[in-house]
Amino acid sequence: MPNIKHLEDICTQVRRDILRQVHKVNSGHPGGSLGCTEFFVALYNEIMDRKDTFDMDGIGEDLFFLSNGHISPVYYSVLARAGYFPVEELNTFRLIDSRLQGHPTTHEGLPGVRIASGSLGQGMSVAIGAAQAKKLNNDDKLVYSLHGDGELQEGQNWEAIMYAAGKKVDNLISTVDLNGQQIDGATDDVLPMGDIKAKFEAFGWTVLEIEDGNNLEAVLSGMAKAKAETGKGKPVCVLLKTVMGNGVDFMMHTHAWHGKAPNDEQLAEGLAQNPETLGDY
Amino acid sequence: MKTYTYTEKKDTRSGFGAGLTELGRTNPNVVALCADLIGSLKMNDFIKENPERFFQIGIAEANMMGIAAGLTIGGKIPFTGTFANFSTGRVYDQIRQSIAYSGKNVKICASHAGLTLGEDGATHQILEDIGMMKMLPGMTVINPCDYNQTKAATIAIAEHQGPVYLRFGRPSVPIFTPENQKFEIGKAIKFTEGNDVTIVATGHLVWEALEASKALHEQGITAEVINIHTIKPLDDAAILESVAKTGCIVTAEEHNILGGLGESVARVLATNNPVPQEFVGTNDTFGESGTPAQLMEKYGLNSAAIISKAKKVMSRK
Numbered sequence: 001m002p003n004i005k006h007l008e009d010i011c012t013q014v015r016r017d018i019l020r021q022v023h024k025v026n027s028g029h030p031g032g033s034l035g036c037t038e039f040f041v042a043l044y045n046e047i048m049d050r051k052d053t054f055d056m057d058g059i060g061e062d063l064f065f066l067s068n069g070h071i072s073p074v075y076y077s078v079l080a081r082a083g084y085f086p087v088e089e090l091n092t093f094r095l096i097d098s099r100l101q102g103h104p105t106t107h108e109g110l111p112g113v114r115i116a117s118g119s120l121g122q123g124m125s126v127a128i129g130a131a132q133a134k135k136l137n138n139d140d141k142l143v144y145s146l147h148g149d150g151e152l153q154e155g156q157n158w159e160a161i162m163y164a165a166g167k168k169v170d171n172l173i174s175t176v177d178l179n180g181q182q183i184d185g186a187t188d189d190v191l192p193m194g195d196i197k198a199k200f201e202a203f204g205w206t207v208l209e210i211e212d213g214n215n216l217e218a219v220l221s222g223m224a225k226a227k228a229e230t231g232k233g234k235p236v237c238v239l240l241k242t243v244m245g246n247g248v249d250f251m252m253h254t255h256a257w258h259g260k261a262p263n264d265e266q267l268a269e270g271l272a273q274n275p276e277t278l279g280d281y
Numbered sequence: 282m283k284t285y286t287y288t289e290k291k292d293t294r295s296g297f298g299a300g301l302t303e304l305g306r307t308n309p310n311v312v313a314l315c316a317d318l319i320g321s322l323k324m325n326d327f328i329k330e331n332p333e334r335f336f337q338i339g340i341a342e343a344n345m346m347g348i349a350a351g352l353t354i355g356g357k358i359p360f361t362g363t364f365a366n367f368s369t370g371r372v373y374d375q376i377r378q379s380i381a382y383s384g385k386n387v388k389i390c391a392s393h394a395g396l397t398l399g400e401d402g403a404t405h406q407i408l409e410d411i412g413m414m415k416m417l418p419g420m421t422v423i424n425p426c427d428y429n430q431t432k433a434a435t436i437a438i439a440e441h442q443g444p445v446y447l448r449f450g451r452p453s454v455p456i457f458t459p460e461n462q463k464f465e466i467g468k469a470i471k472f473t474e475g476n477d478v479t480i481v482a483t484g485h486l487v488w489e490a491l492e493a494s495k496a497l498h499e500q501g502i503t504a505e506v507i508n509i510h511t512i513k514p515l516d517d518a519a520i521l522e523s524v525a526k527t528g529c530i531v532t533a534e535e536h537n538i539l540g541g542l543g544e545s546v547a548r549v550l551a552t553n554n555p556v557p558q559e560f561v562g563t564n565d566t567f568g569e570s571g572t573p574a575q576l577m578e579k580y581g582l583n584s585a586a587i588i589s590k591a592k593k594v595m596s597r598k
Contacts, residue, residue, distance in 0.1 A: 057354060105382060116378050122343075122347050125348050125350075128344075128351060129349060129359075132351070132352055133354060133355025133356070133357050137356070159344035160347065163338065
């Protein structure tokens with residue numbers, strides 16, 4: 001059984017890391033990052049069967065691809081806290097000469113990152129390719145990916161969704177962060193996407209829902225169920241309902257903090273709501 | 282003067298197909314992807330011999346580029362196949378982010394480039410692809426001139442680590458380079474020696490350049506014909522060495538003169554040894570339907586055009 005208290009401590013620390021990263025450079029994307037904290041912490045500390053060291057090919061281990069690259073603050077924090085690079089490097093987020101670019105990239109050789117993302121809608125195709133390579137290599141490990149709900153408005157996703165089902169890419173678990181928000185407002189106001197679950201199912205995917213994507217135990221059990229659905233001839237989609245800005249009360253339930261950094265007072269308030277657990281970088 | 286003849290004509294896309302088939306036999310990491318154009322890209326033999334290493338993507342080129350990028354993670358060497366238009370403009374951002382910026386070892390193999398696609402018309406006749414691809418940091422851009430060179434280039438790029446854009450075409454054209462040649466990426470090939478004018482050509486225009494040099498020779502003009510099959514990285518030294526002798530240059534390509542080989546050559550000359558240059562290529566225009574020969578004549582992409590530009594550039598010395 002996973003130690004929930006320990007994972008919660010990591011989540012709290014990751015939330016601090018997110019706030020401090022974006023505050024320092026007065027830019028970046030805290031809202032979606034905070035909303036996906038529990039997912040990332042569960043994935044990297046419990047769900048994925050991964051190696052401690054990083055190599056690009058990742059043969060014999062589970063792989064993860066972040067498609068909505070703007071939530072880099074949570075990705076970087078979780079990668080650092082998982083040991084891929086020193087946590088002190090979080091100090092360099094978005095600064096010149098840093099490996100922690102505004103959006104994740106392989107270009108500066110940051111361990112843990114296998115593809116650049118930021119221009120939306122491209123990650124699922126890449127994850128499918130990596131999953132196909134695993135099959136060719138007789139590698140029975142899995143490929144995970146994460147996508148924003150607004151990101152599903154990009155057409156390439158639907159090419160990928162059609163392909164993955166049609167070609168039975170059943171070693172792939174693609175999670176959609178259903179926070180209902182995008183830059184210009186609620187997804188239902190910007191471009192209503194209808195029943196996303198029915199859409200994935202109609203394309204031939206197995207779909208699971210995690211109703212409270214900010215509850216660690218719900219995420220852990222939901223992802224375990226998703227894992228059990230792999231290898232059955234269908235790709236697996238997890239619809240993860242989260243609250244944007246989760247864990248910092250004034251950032252929650254709004255798109256306002258999609259791409260905006262807190263000021264000094266707001267940072268202090270956010271950090272007070274998330275007391276230090278593992279130690280700040 | 283060294284002259285070139287041919288006994289057989291073949292399409293360069295068949296050279297690609299033959300090269301891919303050979304790679305299928307020699308390199309177990311090579312995989313191929315196609316967006317519903319297997320026959321046009323001549324990928325049938327590879328697929329027949331290696332069905333498990335072939336991915337039919339359907340008409341979804343953006344997805345194909347992403348899947349190709351993903352396949353490199355795990356050590357595969359993906360070769361994507363579709364028309365040049367759908368290999369570049371349609372998927373520029375996917376190539377830019379998922380392949381070039383991510384440094385992925387994908388070989389983008391593009392057929393039916395340029396006007397010689399013919400009757401299908403301007404929607405399919407891309408004349409901007411070299412420009413788009415050469416602007417991407419880290420991208421190697423190759424446009425071979427005949428069947429044998431295309432086959433050799435296809436085999437060579439599998440050994441090159443990094444993204445490559447390989448451009449070839451639809452029509453049957455003379456085979457005038459050696460069978461089983463060794464293809465050196467980035468190394469220009471001098472076809473004829475000359476003192477009066479340098480003619481630098483790529484792709485289908487190389488044969489036209491050789492025809493032009495033959496005609497010029499009969500008029501007492503010696504032209505140095507250089508085949509630039511690799512537009513990026515460009516063989517600056519070969520160009521500079523030749524113009525140091527001839528003092529002028531004509532560039533010839535089946536591409537828009539804005540953004541093509543000619544502009545790359547102009548940069549090399551401007552920063553090293555400015556000499557008069559004339560451009561053979563399309564001039565900021567779309568193509569249209571017609572036979573390849575009609576189109577090449579109408580848009581000034583044949584030996585007659587090269588001869589005329591050679592005389593003009595010599596007069597500017």
